[in-house]
Amino acid sequence: MHFFWGSFDSAVTRFSGRAAPPHPxxxxxxxxxxxxxxxxxxxxxxxxxxxGNGQEAAFYSYVYPGVPGLAEAPIQPAEAFFNPEMGEYFLPYEAARTAPDPRQAVHDFLQSTYAAAANLSGWDRAALERH
Known part of the structure; x- marks a missing residue:
């Protein structure tokens, strides 16, 4: 779990165990x-x-390096979307807050976006995940 400087967001990161190409x-x-x-x-x-700056609060998810097919991958809940300009998935906070089960809506978003990223990136999920 980490807290980003300068943008006030908190996040958790999962790693594949492989090196990535140098970030530009x-x-x-x-x-x-x-x-x-x-x-x-x-x-x-x-x-x-x-x-901030006129944008509403949101849950987000991204993968580095980016991977083809991410924008078309099925994610949940229905209010979640992929922003091609940012290369990230978003679930507006208001959509999560007003969902019939907000906790489940956020859980579905986090799990479905991770699954899309890990599967499309070819991660060895069986070796990486604990249940």
Whole structure:
């Protein structure tokens, strides 16, 4: 579990155990050496962002490096979506908050986006996951 500096979001990251290609850097207000170290391994991260600059709060999920087919992968709940500009999945906080079972809605979002990322990236899920 980690807390991102500068954006006030909290997240958890799962790793495949494999190295990732060097990140190109260029993230505003973040030194390239930090980005390259942070994304030196294949990963799927998910978290919550409180919103800002006119954008509403949301749960999010992304994979690094990106993988073809992510935008078309089936995810839940129905209000969740893939933003191609950001390369991430989002579940608006308001959609989760007003769901019949908010906890289940967030759980479904986190599990379905992780499954899409791990499956499309060819991760050995049997070796990585504990039940």
């Amino acid at each position: 850097g260029g993230i505003p207000h973040l030194a390239d050496w930090v980005t390259r170290e942070s994304y030196s391994a294949e990963q799927c991260a998910a978290g919550w962002w409180p919103g």
